[in-house]
Amino acid sequence: MPSRRKPTTGKGRQATLDAPGEGPEKEEAKAERESELGSEFARRFREMEVDREAFRNFYVIHEHLSRRLHWDLRLEKDGVLKSWAVPKEPPALENVKRLAVSVEDHPLGYGTFEGDIPEGNYGAGTVRIWDRGKYEPLDIREGKWVFRLEGKRLSGKYCLIRLRQRPGEKSENWLFFKTKE
Known part of the structure; x- marks a missing residue:
């Protein structure tokens, strides 16, 4: 049974109630197992021979229904x-x-x-190609990507700007938007 969250306390913290047999040790073991299973699924893509030139400046956006619907932007x-x-x-x-x-x-x-992607693997759920095509890098540098997309759904000049990381944040957050030509 997954952990459930209590409403926020007065200090802005959330307390969790772990089901019997769950907790930090069990979560670490589960994460390790999922990582191993995920590696097995992912290995087929790592070992796949591809024509690197055909993928040059390739982009794809996957619609990914896992725990929550989201889109995965991927730029070569x-x-x-x-x-x-x-x-x-x-x-x-x-x-x-x-x-x-x-x-x-x-x-x-x-x-x-x-x-x-089978259950037990990282990102388990359904993946569909939402858009794909070529992109033209216009200004790619640390923390900023400006590029032109030429796809079926998206086309034009786009930008990715990395946001300042707050203390304690583990992931890098970026803004993704279409801009004027």
């Missing part, structure tokens, strides 16, 4: 797919800003994947 750079999880539908209109959370790089072979 240096032979891998740099990846961000976007909780809301990617912006088709200018100046509509979306949160994009940096996640681990994915192998190029994952760019064509559609289907189900």
Whole structure:
């Protein structure tokens, strides 16, 4: 049974109630097991031979129904797919800003994947290609990516800007938005 959360206390903290047999030790074991299973599923993409030139400046946006519906933005750079999880539908209109959370790089072979990720694997759920095409890097540097997308659903000039990380935050948050040409 998953942990349940209590309402926030007066100090802004949330207390959790662990089910019998759960707790930090059990969570670590579960995470390790999921990581091992996830590796087995992911290995097929790491070992897949791909035409690197065909994936040059390739992008894909996966619609991913796992615990929560979100979209995964993936841009090819240096032979891998740099990846961000976007909780809301990617912006088709200018100046509509979306949160994009940096996640681990994915192998190029994952760019064509559609289907189900089995239970017990990292990201378990259904993955569909929402959009794909080529992107043109315009200004790629530390903390800022400006690029032009040419896809079926999205086209135009887009920007990813890394937000300042707050103390204690583990993930890198970015803003993803369409901008004027």
